[in-house]
Amino acid sequence: MSTVKKESKEVDVAKGFQELEDIAGWFERGETDLEKGLEKFERAMQVADVLKKRLAAAENRVKDIKKKYEAGS
Amino acid sequence: MPTKDLLNRQHPNPAQLCAFLPSMRVLSVSDFVSLVNETLKALSEADVFAVEGEVSQYRVSQGQWVSFDLKDDQALVNVFLPVWKLGVPLEDGMKVRVYGLGRVYPKYGKFSLSAEKIELVGEGALRKALAALRLRLEKEGLFDPSRKRVLPRFPARVALIASRESAAYGDIIRILDERWGGLDIDLYHVLVQGVRAAEDVMSALRQAQDGAYDVIVITRGGGSLEELMPFNDEALVRAVRASRIPTLIAIGHERDITLAEEAADVRGSTPTDCARLLVPDRRDVIYELASLTGGIERSLQQQLDAWRDILDRAVLAPGAWVTGRIAQADALVSAASAAMDAWFRSLQETLRAHTRLFATLDPSAVLKRGYAILRDAGGKPLTSVARLRIGQQATVALKDGDAGVAVTRLGKQTIQPTML
Numbered sequence: 495m496s497t498v499k500k501e502s503k504e505v506d507v508a509k510g511f512q513e514l515e516d517i518a519g520w521f522e523r524g525e526t527d528l529e530k531g532l533e534k535f536e537r538a539m540q541v542a543d544v545l546k547k548r549l550a551a552a553e554n555r556v557k558d559i560k561k562k563y564e565a566g567s
Numbered sequence: 568m569p570t571k572d573l574l575n576r577q578h579p580n581p582a583q584l585c586a587f588l589p590s591m592r593v594l595s596v597s598d599f600v601s602l603v604n605e606t607l608k609a610l611s612e613a614d615v616f617a618v619e620g621e622v623s624q625y626r627v628s629q630g631q632w633v634s635f636d637l638k639d640d641q642a643l644v645n646v647f648l649p650v651w652k653l654g655v656p657l658e659d660g661m662k663v664r665v666y667g668l669g670r671v672y673p674k675y676g677k678f679s680l681s682a683e684k685i686e687l688v689g690e691g692a693l694r695k696a697l698a699a700l701r702l703r704l705e706k707e708g709l710f711d712p713s714r715k716r717v718l719p720r721f722p723a724r725v726a727l728i729a730s731r732e733s734a735a736y737g738d739i740i741r742i743l744d745e746r747w748g749g750l751d752i753d754l755y756h757v758l759v760q761g762v763r764a765a766e767d768v769m770s771a772l773r774q775a776q777d778g779a780y781d782v783i784v785i786t787r788g789g790g791s792l793e794e795l796m797p798f799n800d801e802a803l804v805r806a807v808r809a810s811r812i813p814t815l816i817a818i819g820h821e822r823d824i825t826l827a828e829e830a831a832d833v834r835g836s837t838p839t840d841c842a843r844l845l846v847p848d849r850r851d852v853i854y855e856l857a858s859l860t861g862g863i864e865r866s867l868q869q870q871l872d873a874w875r876d877i878l879d880r881a882v883l884a885p886g887a888w889v890t891g892r893i894a895q896a897d898a899l900v901s902a903a904s905a906a907m908d909a910w911f912r913s914l915q916e917t918l919r920a921h922t923r924l925f926a927t928l929d930p931s932a933v934l935k936r937g938y939a940i941l942r943d944a945g946g947k948p949l950t951s952v953a954r955l956r957i958g959q960q961a962t963v964a965l966k967d968g969d970a971g972v973a974v975t976r977l978g979k980q981t982i983q984p985t986m987l
Contacts, residue, residue, distance in 0.1 A: 504723060505749075506721075506723075507721035507852075508719065508720060508721045511721075511855075511856075511859075514856070514859045514860070514863070515859065517863055518859055518862050518863050518866070521862075521863060521866030521867065521870070522866065525870075526870065526873065526874075528870060528871070528874050531866075531867055531870045532867070534863075535863060535864070535867045538859075538860060538863045539860065542856060542859070542860045545856055546853070546856065548749060549748075549849050549852055549853050549856070550748075551748035551749035552744075552748045553744060553748050553749075554740070554743050554744055554747065554748060554749065554750040554751075554752055555750070555751050555752065556727075556740065556752045556754055557751070557752065557753050557754065558731075558754050558756065559726075559753045559754060559755050559756075559774075561755060561756070561757075561770065561771060561774060562770065562774050
């Protein structure tokens, strides 16, 4: 199976967006629970903040893989 | 006579010839044909060669025997072989290379090139063979669109199988950096051209299967059909389709899509296009993020406004009720005070009347009017003659004092109303 671990601080952008979309959907349904609304709003801003920071990452990381056998050998 | 002269003459006498050609012998036809075949065989073993030419009159007889003419612009030779030896699909007009043995078939005296192996030569031939392979793999469902997987929108780890030295590699890295950041790319450097390329790419693909990749990308720049042939290799194409990780393949050219690209989950038209298919543009994503959070903010604001409305109404409503109640109470109070007023006034009047009355009843007031009050020795008023005795001592009070008196006479009298 997988021999490579994902970095623990790796931001799952897809999950973050899904959470925001879920929150937006909750509001659009016209829910009237104000306390919950404020909670969800706070959470949305938290997630958005994390995503913004992740999107600001400028570089991609390239790593050379040693092939298990090289061509021409 | 010298041999040379004999041979130079127009019609030498065969009998004379035989006399002068010492090594010549007489053969039977079969022997002759055998000799020819042996000679040809010896030739083939000594010097490996193949014959290259164009296919024409291609036909298969009884489903077993392939026969065609291999020709160039001046000569032709028949090629013959059993169907099972034919490794490639052939058509008239194709250029091929035939490895085999020339021989004369004894029975019919026909000269043929008996083929051991046939190779395709040139682009036309390549194309035709490719088309045939494509058809066969398509029938197996290798290119079936319903089998193609969707790439994740935000990949985190990617395997890139490409030649480190190629422009394609430089392009894809550059565009990826422009569009996105934070991607982990594992580069598997491979040959992308030549006889070893297919095997090299396949081994990299095999190795990448064990990685936790979201996508495997295979890319190279454009080239001629022959240069791109490794990506039409049947085993490679099958390996691509069998990959457990979604594949994105971009072989940079527009004219001929390689079979590996057709088998991939997503095809990029160029390495640059590949980068665009792999990651989104971070500006678009930032915009989408802002739009989402903006929408959430607006929704919350709407919720707050709705609540404010409800609160306002709740606050207003009791005011109106109270005002109503107050008005009601007001009315009641007014009515009450009006009633009270009237009662009070009458009470006051009564009081005044009583006060007047009391005033008139006040003894000092009576005295002031000139009347006298008779009291007995104990101070008790004597109000009736019936209570009096002659000789009784009493006190008479008048407005300015009192006097001691004795009763000398008694008589009954009716009170005459006097004008007061």
